[in-house]
Amino acid sequence: MTDAAAAKAKRNIIFLVLVASLGYFVDIYDLLTFSIVRKASLLDIGVKPADVLSQGIHIINWQMFGLLLGGILWGVIGDKLGRIKVLFGSILLYSIANFANGLVHDVSTYTIIRFIAGIGLAGELGAGITLVTETMSKEKRGYGTMIVSAIGLFGAAAAVMVAKYGWRDAYFVGGGLGIVLLLLRIGTFESGMFKNIEQATHVSKGNFFILFTNWKRFGKYLACILIGAPLWYVVGVLVTLSPEFGKALGAKDALNAGDGILYSYIGISVGGIFAGLLSQATKSRKLTMCIFLILSAISAAVYLNAKGITSQQFVWICFFMGCAVGYWTIFITIAAEQFGTNIRSTVATTVPNFVRGSLIIINWGFTALLVHYDMITSGYIMMAILTVIALFSLSQLKETFSKDLDYVEIS
Structure with a gap:
């Protein structure tokens, strides 16, 4: 590769990471807007x-x-037609x-439109992460x-x-x-790994059901979902x-969910930097996840x-x-590193959204606990259950740091 070609490839990668980052910025802004304005808008x-x-x-x-x-x-569209x-x-x-x-001026319309917004929001992060992991080198994609x-x-801070x-x-x-972001994306390019299999008729692309045709593959997929559940419980319930x-808790002041979301997401951003650096320094995604899962349980107990x-x-606890x-x-x-190119977008897109969607089950479980226990006890029990499940699920996954991702899953 010539120096000019290498420089152009580097600029393309930087632009891709920037656009993916801004996409996640808008994704989080829109995803959390309802949580921030819930009380004011409903009243x-x-x-x-x-x-x-x-x-x-x-x-x-x-x-x-x-x-x-x-x-x-x-996820299926990303694997069949492309991430872009x-x-x-x-x-x-x-x-x-x-x-x-x-x-909106009524609850029914509000609900329907938030449902539609949820469908749209589902594609942003998974496609962005898939593009980044498939485009950058295996040593530096973290x-x-x-x-x-x-x-x-x-x-989240902008939304607040x-x-x-x-x-x-x-x-x-x-x-x-x-x-505005839509216009920025005009200059983005498709994943080279996807292009390699785009015309391959013998490869099953975007087949969601392939995740359920093999017990080992299904177990790996389920474990990828369960390791993320504690995070969404913290954001979706505790905050x-x-x-x-x-x-x-007998708070001396009325606690504001908007402020809580603002500071918790600033914390998530800071924590994300440390998690990324720790995974690169230790060359282990699993060790990093384990440390953070334990810390999340401790932080919930403090709250x-x-x-x-x-x-x-x-706000400091948040x-x-x-x-x-x-x-x-x-x-x-x-999750993206666990599966082949022909199903990677489906996995990277469904896993975070299934975790977000698990808030339905978490809310149901938390509400059921409230029938028998108070708010605080219910909060402890739910966090303990989710953390134990997440740690066990993590133990069932293989280390993926520096794993070669240029392969496909066989049906």
Whole structure:
């Protein structure tokens, strides 16, 4: 390769990582907007204060269900038609949905549009991580996903700041950011590994059911999903329901979920940098995941034991919890590295969205625990269950650091 060609390839990779990072930024902004404006938006459209919690969980569940369906849809499209098509199609759908969310005036319409937005949001991160892992060298791709995490997760901070100007404005800005990103993506290029198999008729591409035709493959896929569940419990329950947890803890001030999400996601961004650096330094994704899973359990215990918590203590604890669950992109990278090129986009897209969608089951389990225990005890039990399951699942996966990814799965 000539010096000019090498320089061009390097610039292409830098541009790809930047675009993937900005895509994750917009993804997180739009995904968390409802959690941030949940209370204000529901009260504004006429929901009674006593029904805000139940209606909020109902809408979140539908948004997560959309992520589940969208994960499969975009994952299959990514393996059959290419990663780039997913990046364009998904962002267009959720940008339009977010504009529409800024116009809602009733719960039913709100729910339907958040479901559609969930479908659109499902394709963003998985396709971006797949492109980065397939384009960068096997020794350095961990740095690429680390950058995606570090830049992308600040989308939560942007969402919190914009939401202070009004919940409808927050949705309008989210839609606008998506359209701007869509224009930026015109210069992106397709994965070379995908191009190598694009015309191969003998290779089964994007066959979601191939993950269930072999017990070993299915077990590996399930383990990839379960190792990420504690993170979404921390964000989707412990932080999102912080006003309710604050009352149970006897908080001296009313805890604000928006502030909690802001600081937890700043923490996730910081934690993502350390997770990326640690995995590169130790040359082990599994060791990094193990350390962070243990830290996340400790951080949740600190939160649930914070009797008489103040608003200032709350945001710092949220930052600590965020740092401890900063393994999000490492966990998706592990999933992408476990499978062949012909099914990699499907896995990398469905796994994080199945984890996000697992919030439906987690909410159900947490609600069931509340029938028998108080908020704090239920919080401890659910975190303990999810952490034990995640650690066991991690033990069933092989180390993938520096693994050659240029291969296909046999049906």
